[in-house]
Amino acid sequence: MQQKTRIEGWQFTQPPQDHLRIEWPGGRFETARRGQTGEVEGKIAPDFHLVMVTLNGGAAHHAFRTDDGFRYEGRDVKGMVSFLPAGCNRELVLRYVAWEWGAIAIDPVVGSPKLRNAKSFLVDRDDFIYGTTAQMCGLYHREGNLDVTYCSTMALALSEYLSNRVAGRGQRGTSVKNALTRRQLRDTYERIDARLAEPMSISDLSLPLGISEGHFFRTFRGATGQTPLEVISRRRMDRAARLLRETDLPIIEVASLCGIESPSHFARLFRAHKGHSPSRWRNK
Template sequence: MQQKTRNEGWQLTQPPQDHLRIEWPGGRFETARRRRTGEVEGKIAPDFHLIMVTLSGGAAHHAFRTDDGYRYEGRDAKGMVSFLPAGCSRELRLRDVAWEWGAIAIDPAVASPKLHDAKSFLVGRDDFIHGMTAQMRGLCRREGSLDQTYCSTMTLALSEYLSNKIAERSPRGPSPKYTLTRRQLRDTYERIDARLAEPISISDLSLSLGISEGHFFRAFRGATGQTPLEVISSRRMDRAARLLRETDLPIVEVAALCGIASPSHFARLFRSHKGHSPSLWRK
């Protein structure tokens, strides 16, 4: 069993402490602690299916979005579990965080076939996954390694458990007739983010993918559950929130940098997304 301390696939502005990573054929396990930190931003881009668990502690505010359209914004607490499929990246932001986490990565080659098309998700608590991850953390910390047979068995069990959970969560109706691939979604999000200060039209986004506006609109909504306008507005407000926190720019300039010319419209839109006025958010 190979032990490493590198953190491939994780790009964080402030790395955690006591990070440990152990690999075996078909999977790997990682665990780390983080002392109280005011703010952390970063990106996770796994090559394996990744199951992440908050083992203890948490964060006052955790916001993230994934390439396949999943978004979360709220508190993070002990027991929370999230799933990120292989090849799908997640951009994250944490405030007032102090925790210990564990992550189990499953090679798609050995995972249940049902996981191949699975999308990102988060659950408030899952005792089975939390218990498995905590047990692996304890063995890893105490013995400095993990038995390969044990890890392979746990990985297969977790793969089947996740497959069943995802099947339970899936809607019983038919899949969307129109959708976008993960690469198309990632390219679209990158194009949106690069042009948040400018007007963005459906044609701007559809032409880059070589599809019609109508097809793009239906496919985007089928893939994300949101319209392009809803996503553009949300990402503009995410940028505005960061600028208000991190800079002293006047609110009218923040609005302009987010593609909104009217300060009153910006204030209404910001409040509808964040629950506070721009000036109150900055305090």
């Protein structure tokens, strides 16, 4: 009998390689790869809702069963997406597998209430879920880290997407109850501007208003048409543009004052918002 290797929430007879994991309040992201392997048995016991994506490669045979009665037996290929609700275990067998996978875990307390009754599922392809997971994986490998605000925003967006998938077509339009009040929005903008130089999570903005992260995300987007991450990024880049124009501070210090420690990430973000690199903006 093969000895199983345990990675919090995951048990495999043969561990994957390059297993990376990052956590933030309300979620976590994991990714790993596996070279050509004849057979792997395992069990997944998630404490959070878990979305798993085959980013590259696959398996000639993948069979699993879950506690809520879902069963699958067949191939696993790039793009396949599966969902496992919190507290629902999955037992699996993989044969002739070589792949790279990514997984996003969503705290059931923070995620949409609609997910509480969600069941396990698997689809051949979902461009939104695949694209979200692949983007997080690419950034993680490139930067060696992920921004807390970015992670929490992506996880909440994924939670909303999944809840609409589970519940069917979501309601159209935005009613008054689905948007922050003017006072709440003004207070939130002031709070964002006061903390642009610091890491910022959704909970930092939702707690002072006395509402959940998921409700804040929905009502903020209902009021502004943008996600919290989009607004935070825009206001950070507006501050950066002013500092570059009005001061002689080194660019790396400007980035730090705008809450971004990675110079390369700052340069990409600034160019995306302003159309020029930080140095070219300053020279112009």
